[in-house]
Amino acid sequence: MITVSTISSLHxxxxxxxCFPTLIAAESTRHGGVSPAPFASLNLGINTADDPSNVNENRRRFFEAIGAQTSQFASSHQVHGTEILYATEAGRFEGYDALITDKPGLLIGVTVADCVPILIYDCEHQAVAAIHAGWRGTVGGIVRETLSSMQQQFGTSAEQCYAYVGTCIDECSFEVGPEVAEQFEPELKCVDVETGKGYIDLKRANTKQLTAFGIPPVQIGVSPFSTVLNNDEFFSYRAEQGQTGRMLAVIGVRN
Known part of the structure; x- marks a missing residue:
């Protein structure tokens, strides 16, 4: 079942x-921006070699398309860790790979180009989370830790949560060495018997953390897309050897 609907070429x-009209939630594509190759075209990543004026214009276009403004946005320079920020105001922060908030009108988000973006909405307490999960964050349980933080900060319960596991590298493309593969449970990895190469399913690994918290599977959406297999639609750091742009996945409750 397709779990993402196309609204525009930008997101x-x-x-x-x-089904939640007061919620803003979206992930960007690579289309509709002004950046030249290799960042073509809607590069939203600040920490790239793209001209900052291009990124600013791309961000303006993206936020306009989702009915918001860049001045409403809180994000962080991500470090592939498990630190979580309770965001109370817009701005650019440092060292966090997940953000949570219950402030109306404030959007939070993460940048990705193969790693997994996870968005969570607590419809009872009108609280949200945006998570960046690479393999390190996944192993570190960043989804589990974020949900625990929401529970402590807002009183979040699993039954009232809806979650989205976004577009990222697919299992067939995410080849890892044995030192990485051994950190994942057997059900989350497979080995090519001919080559001996290991592959990790990051979508499933992070979905498992959502269900382990108690979120009903029917309240979890998983992107059917891959940054590698659908590289014409999304940026992929691995497929493009690091010379590419970044997508944003954002979420917030309207004023």
Whole structure:
């Protein structure tokens, strides 16, 4: 089942959230921007070699398309860790790979180009989370830790949560060495018997953390897209040897 509906060339809205009119939730594509190759074209990543004026214009276009402004946005320079920020105001922060907030009108988000973006909405307490999960964050349980932080900060319960596991590298493309593969449970990895290479399913690994917290599977949407297999639609750091742009996945409750 397709869990993402296309609204414009600039972004996709997770279908799991479309029944909540007060919620803004979207992930960007690589289309509709002004950046030249190799960042073509909607590069939203600040920490790239792209001209900052291009990134600023791309961000303006993206936020306009989702009915918001860049001045409403809180994000962080991500470090592939498990630190979580309770965001109370817009701005650019440092060292966090997940953000949570219950402030109306404040959007939070993460940048990705193969790693997994996870968006969570607590419809009872009107609280949200945006998570960046690479393999290190996944192993560190960043989804689990974020949900625990929401529980402590807002009183979040699993039954009232809706979640989206966004577009990222697919299992067939995410080849890892044995030192990485051994950190994942057997059900989350496979080995090519001919080559001996290991592959990790990051979508499934992070979905498992959502269900382990108690979120009902019917309240979890998973992107059917891959940054590698659908590289014409999304940026992939691995497929493009690091010379590429970044997408944003954002979420917030309207004023």
């Amino acid at each position: 996709k809205i997770p279908a799991i959230f479309t």
